[in-house]
Each structure stands twice: as structure tokens, then as C-alpha cells.
Amino acid sequence: MKVRGAGKQSGKIDLQMAPMIDVVFQLLIFFMLTMKIIAPEGDFNINMPIGAPAEQQDDDIQLPDIKVHLVAGPGGGLDGVMLGRRNLGNDDQAFERLNNEILKIIGKPGNPLTKDIEVEIKADYNLHYGFTVKAIGACTGRNDSKGNLVRYIEKIKFAPPVTPGA
């Protein structure tokens, strides 16, 4: 008796690789073309509930909020960083000084007594937004040697905007 196909073909299945390679190349080209090299982005959270003053509990010690005023120069440049009534300057180190002053106010990072302190940032209308972000960063905390954020202040808000000439 003759078995059909016996001895004629090996049992090995010949896989068609060409379509798979085509698809893989298409995918590769798609991902290569859509890839954008961008710097990593991070956030600063600010809480801005409308018209709702912060809840106050009578039995807690209320610490005064920190007020930072950013004064704009001509063309939107920085003319001064004011912490309360103190002028911290308008150079690159002004924000470092602000950071140090905030640390002095809170004592040490994570201090439970200063957890509810809020920083109110009042920036002049024309001030470049980049300076405002630097001030928010300086109030937020500092990076430790490993690049982790050591947080000084949890709550940051903006003062209402004042339009020029108003």
C-alpha cells in the first residue's frame, strides 16, 4: 500500500517571513518618524478655588501666610523679588535667596506646624511668566542630591491680577 505524500516532503513548514518583515519595517519607520526628542516636563500644582477663603479651625495656631511680590521692569523683565517688605534683589540669585528665606520661615521641611502655610504670589501684570515659575519653584522646595524634591510649601496661590492702569 502506498501512503500518499510519504517520503516526498519533509515535515518542516516554510514560514513566509516577507510579509512580517514588511510590517515590521512599516512600524519601525512610523515610530522613527513620530519620535520627538523633548525635554521632560514637570508640574507645579496651584490651588485656586474661586471666592472660597481657606477653611480656618479656631483651635489651630494660625500662622501668617507668606506674600511674595514680583516686580516687573520695562519689557517684562524682573525688577525685584519682595518677600513681605524685604527686597531680595533682581539678579539670578534672588530666587535662591527667596528659597533660603522660605526655609528659614518654615524651620525645616515637613514641619507639621507649617504644613498649612500658604504662599501668595503677586506678580506684576507684564512680568514674564518664566520669572513667576521660578518664584513658584523657589517656594516649592529644593532638590536633594539625588534629584528628589524636598517640599517646603504645599499651598501656592496667585493674588488676583491687577491690570496696568487699573
Added chain:
Amino acid sequence: MRFQPAESTVPEVDMTPMIDIVFQLLTFFMMITNFENLKADERVKLPDDSRAKPPLVSRERDLMLNVGFERDTEGNKTNPAALLFLAGEQMPVLQCAPFLNREKRLFNDLGIDPKEITVVIRADSEVPTGEIQELIKLCQQQASGNVGGFQKFALKAKSERDAQ
């Protein structure tokens, strides 16, 4: 006289190493592609601050607002007015109230309180701060139909370590 049977002149290329490399490349590009950043507008030159950290848990829903300037190829401003860049259109920041109200109503119709939505502001470092504050104010305002405004905001910055 006997001749050796002639071998095929078509060389057989071993495709295996090439496929290996292509798969490695494909995997690499798939891993580093960040689909979260598709809402970011390239025209916005973000401020730098190394203390800006990405959120530990990614937000389920947010509203990304890109604010910047029209710039030429060399990065110079061609129009001094700050614009809100939307998909396919742009508008002055102070005239975006109808768009924001539409978004508030849309979230409300989806059964999501706008208070729970974080508005992520990606603004150019040269935009006047006052305009960003006005934008926040417009976000906070109620929309028609007694729909509440947005209350949570996040400000984006480039978090390069040496950018301090």
C-alpha cells in the same frame, strides 16, 4: 568526463540577524515614544525649573492649554499678542471664554464635575503673567446653565536637572 552539478548563483542571504536588529530598534522606539505628550504644542517655549516634577500618578482627565506666541523659524516673535493654541485654531488668551465654557459644559454633560478636572497650563516663558492669571480667572468662572468652573491648576515647566 563528469561535471559537478552547477550550484545556484542566487546567494542565500541570512535574514535572521537583520530581523533581530529591526525588532530591537522597533522595541526601542516603541518604548521611548510618549503618547502623553501629543497634546503639547511645539511653539510653546516652556520655562525651566528643575523642581518641576511630573505627577506621581498620571491624571485620568485633564484639560491642556497651550499659551504662546507665533514665532518665525529662528524663534523670534512675529506677533506680540499671546495666543491660546488649540487643535487647528488659535485665539487671543483674553478671548477664550467661549471655548472654556464649552469645555466646562462638555465635562458636565459627561457627568464629570469641572472642579475635579486639572487644567494644565503650558505657557511660554515670555507670556505676561497677568494674561495667565486672567486665563485662570476665566477657567474659574461659571459657565451658563449653572455649570461650575475649574479649580485645579497645574503649571508646566521643563524639569531639566541642570536648568536651575
